[in-house]
Amino acid sequence: MLIQTAKNIYFRLRRIMPPMVRGASTRMLHYCRFKPTVNKKASGYFAKGTVVFSADFEMAWAYRYSKTIADFEAMARREREQVPKLLTLFADLDIPVTWATVGHLFLKECSKNKSGLTHDEMTRPPHFSNEHWRFDHGDWYQHDPGTDLLENPEWYAPDLIRMIKDAHQRNEIACHTFSHIDFSYKNCPKELALAELSVCKRLAAESGCELTSMVFPGGTAGNYESLKELGFTCYRKKAPFDIDVPKIDKLGLVSIPSGLGLDRDAYGWSADFHIRKFRKILEYASKNRQLCSFWFHPSMDPWYFENVMPKILQIVNERVRSGDLLVQTMSELARNVSANEFHN
Ligand SMILES: [Zn+2]
Ligand SMILES: [Zn+2]
Numbered sequence: 001m002l003i004q005t006a007k008n009i010y011f012r013l014r015r016i017m018p019p020m021v022r023g024a025s026t027r028m029l030h031y032c033r034f035k036p037t038v039n040k041k042a043s044g045y046f047a048k049g050t051v052v053f054s055a056d057f058e059m060a061w062a063y064r065y066s067k068t069i070a071d072f073e074a075m076a077r078r079e080r081e082q083v084p085k086l087l088t089l090f091a092d093l094d095i096p097v098t099w100a101t102v103g104h105l106f107l108k109e110c111s112k113n114k115s116g117l118t119h120d121e122m123t124r125p126p127h128f129s130n131e132h133w134r135f136d137h138g139d140w141y142q143h144d145p146g147t148d149l150l151e152n153p154e155w156y157a158p159d160l161i162r163m164i165k166d167a168h169q170r171n172e173i174a175c176h177t178f179s180h181i182d183f184s185y186k187n188c189p190k191e192l193a194l195a196e197l198s199v200c201k202r203l204a205a206e207s208g209c210e211l212t213s214m215v216f217p218g219g220t221a222g223n224y225e226s227l228k229e230l231g232f233t234c235y236r237k238k239a240p241f242d243i244d245v246p247k248i249d250k251l252g253l254v255s256i257p258s259g260l261g262l263d264r265d266a267y268g269w270s271a272d273f274h275i276r277k278f279r280k281i282l283e284y285a286s287k288n289r290q291l292c293s294f295w296f297h298p299s300m301d302p303w304y305f306e307n308v309m310p311k312i313l314q315i316v317n318e319r320v321r322s323g324d325l326l327v328q329t330m331s332e333l334a335r336n337v338s339a340n341e342f343h344n
Contacts, residue, residue, distance in 0.1 A: 037240075038288050039244045039288075043290070044289045045290050049290065050291045051292055052256065052291065053097045054174070054296075055098070056297050057083070057298060058297075059076040060154040062075070063075050064143045067134055076155070077154060082305060084163060096328075098215075099172065100175065100215030102180050103203055106207055109149065118144040124140045124192075126189075128186075130218065130220065133182065158207070172329040174330060175200045175211045178200050182218065182220040183221070184223075197230045211232070212334070219237075224253060228252070234333070242281060242292070243281060244257040244290060258295055260293070261294075261295055262304070262308075264301035264304040271308050278308075282316065
């Protein structure tokens with residue numbers, strides 16, 4: 001009771017702390033061993049500690065209605081530059097990744113109709129605003145250039161999808177909706193959810209992949225029934241602890257904890273601190289035989305990409321080789337959880 005009250009007060013205070021103070025307080029929690037947090041009730045869930053890496057692969061689609069990032073095409077160009085480097089880095093260390101891919105990226109071209117709009121066939125979301133995006137005027141596809149990969153490589157990426165599949169035989173292509181919509185019940189009617197998922201499944205199948213895992217854009221979880229209807233088996237969703245376990249929901253879908261986002265922080269943390277924090281999460285996951293899940297944007301800050309990513313992936317590789325950790329993709333993990341009928 002007392003601990004819970006202290007926690008509530010801390011989380012309330014955090015909301016009003018300036019970023020540097022917030023960063024320092026998180027660092028302090030790590031040094032004092034209050035973080036990373038572990039779901040103690042589920043200790044020993046797996047045969048060994050398990051790691052999942054997932055990438056939100058979206059190019060310009062993710063940021064076009066962003067409240068904070070104005071130059072969405074610049075983000076896409078950075079992503080285009082970093083994806084091949086990330087693929088090499090992960091493949092050299094034999095680490096498979098689940099690439100949650102915006103469906104439009106399967107296309108090598110698309111075109112505009114007489115009114116200048118693209119994708120007549122697609123259902124449009126109603127105007128909305130959420131934590132990350134504001135779509136309050138015009139057509140949902142108004143930024144889509146309606147050209148091709150050569151002219152506007154920020155909006156199409158079949159070449160990169162091919163590279164992802166070729167880089168590691170266990171790399172998984174997952175779904176991130178067709179046009180990076182808000183997938184919550186509030187902002188996504190069922191008809192829209194089904195339309196987005198169906199076109200993603202079709203495009204993926206045409207390029208030889210079966211989509212069974214879902215990553216909700218901007219964490220906008222919802223429309224689980226539509227996922228079930230279209231044969232998905234799992235999704236990624238925020239969980240209460242840094243190190244936690246998957247849950248089987250009431251529809252039989254596996255909910256995989258999101259875990260930690262990998263990118264530069266707003267607090268000025270050093271590369272050493274990032275690495276130390278990461279190492280500790282692996283240690284705790286291995287000790288408690290639970291899951292540590294890591295997600296990232298391939299457009300991550302180049303500083304983090306150069307100074308942190310190679311080192312943390314090296315650590316994963318060493319721990320996997322020493323036999324105390326296992327890396328799985330989302331669909332592999334979902335199969336494992338369902339087959340063993342883990343319920344918690
Ligand atoms: Zn298009
Ligand atoms: Zn996204």
